Amino acid sequence: MxxxxxxxxxxxxxxxxxxxxxxxxxxxxxxxxxxxxxxxxxxxxxxxxxxxxxxxxxxxxxxxxxxxxxxxxxxxxxxxxxxxxxxxxxxxxxxxxxxxxxxxxxxxxxxxxxxxxxxxxxxxxxxxxxxxxxxxxxxxxxxxxxxxxxxxxxxxxxxxxxxxxxxxxxxxxxxxxxxxxxxxxxxxxxxxxxxxxxxxxxxxEYQEDGLTAKYNNLLLRNPKGQALYHNEINSQKLTLKQKILNNAVYYKFCKVAGYKFRKIFQESKSKLFLILAIPIGEFMWKKVKL
Structure with a gap:
């Protein structure tokens, strides 16, 4: 077949x-x-x-x-x-x-x-x-x-x-x-x-109640998978700007998932850019909480 x-x-x-x-x-x-x-x-x-x-x-x-x-x-x-x-x-x-x-x-x-x-x-x-x-x-x-x-x-x-x-x-x-x-x-x-x-x-033919609808809320309800996705993107070739932004988003979803900083840092595939991205990630995280 x-x-x-x-x-x-x-x-x-x-x-x-x-x-x-x-x-x-x-x-x-x-x-x-x-x-x-x-x-x-x-x-x-x-x-x-x-x-x-x-x-x-x-x-x-x-x-x-x-x-x-x-x-x-x-x-x-x-x-x-x-x-x-x-x-x-x-x-x-x-x-x-x-x-x-x-x-x-x-x-x-x-x-x-x-x-x-x-x-x-x-x-x-x-x-x-x-x-x-x-x-x-x-x-x-x-x-x-x-x-x-x-x-x-x-x-x-x-x-x-x-x-x-x-x-x-x-x-x-x-x-x-x-x-x-x-x-x-x-x-x-x-x-x-x-x-x-x-x-x-x-x-x-996208449906109003399909996965594509209200996509951001869908991601926030499934933060562990999204954190994994952004962490693995660090294995790809990224520009400096992309690396910082990607790790900020990774940090945000980790926080939404309830991960402690030790876990976030230890599992990070790009620890240097994670540290650089934390201020942006914190801003994103606080925006989500609001």
Whole structure:
């Protein structure tokens, strides 16, 4: 099997129905649809049973206790049978030749073991590109460089070799249900590169109650994961300004998480810049408290 299309879902019964119809229209058919239901109570299970009875797609459905997208993602990578792995949220869909277009480019790179996967453009339902396009029509880089060196903006669609994404699990904290996906992507880019193409493949329809809505509050409710993310960014090539600002934000989230200074300092991957950033971090922390 070529693709695993993974959809994490929580109380998105109607959106799943829309995505189900969209996947049926894909011009390339060799894929499984792996649905991980993160504790839905809106009849999602019954709706998926209807899909299964129709036998129009190869569907694998799993129900688990609500634990957030990162736990659902880790679970899905263990269950995936496809050679290539795609996360397609319940409010997303692909253009009808999406998988076919991905394969068209991927055939040029699939034997290059230094490349972990592919990135492509996401659009709003009206076709407008979310954020900005890549600087070249087709290029090789890393997720970190795309956003920090080339200043690309906005969400992008991503595909990974399943054998690689299986090795990079999302960190989980017992009392938190969210961590930015960039934690995993940055870890991958320490060893692998990605192919990026300026093709409109993914269509996103953001929901008012989705993860993207009220994003800052979401991060503050999950500070341990966010502190880890900013601490690990210190392993990337940063400018002086970026190092200070990043460590200030790291300090802020550590304080929100209730960490003592000893722990913050001992676990820091950039102790010098942490010390320099503390005044800014304290200001950020006090602003959060207010």
């Amino acid at each position: 070529k693709f695993t299309v993974f959809t994490p879902t929580f109380n998105r019964k109607e959106l799943l129905k829309k995505l189900y119809k969209s996947l049926q229209k894909q011009s390339y058919k060799d894929f499984e649809w792996l649905i991980v239901d993160d504790g839905s109570t809106d009849g999602t299970k019954e709706k998926v049973k209807e899909f299964l009875c129709e036998k129009k797609l190869d569907i694998k459905y799993y129900f688990k206790e609500n634990g957030g997208k990162q736990r659902a993602y880790n679970f899905a990578t263990e269950k995936a049978n496809g050679e290539l792995f795609i996360c397609l949220d319940s409010d997303d869909e692909y253009v009808e030749n999406g998988l076919e277009t991905i394969l068209k480019y991927w055939k040029k790179y699939e034997k290059n073991t230094d490349i972990a996967g592919m990135g492509y453009l996401s659009t709003y339902p009206n076709g407008e590109v979310i954020g900005s396009s890549f600087p070249e029509k087709e290029m090789i880089s890393t997720q970190f460089k795309i956003y920090n060196k080339y200043r690309v903006k906005g969400d992008k669609g991503l595909m990974f070799r399943t054998e690689i994404i299986k090795k990079y699990k999302f960190p989980v904290f017992e009392d938190e249900k969210f961590i930015t996906e960039a934690v995993v992507y940055n870890r991958i880019c320490e060893k692998y590169k990605m192919v990026y193409v300026n093709e409109k493949i993914e269509i996103k």
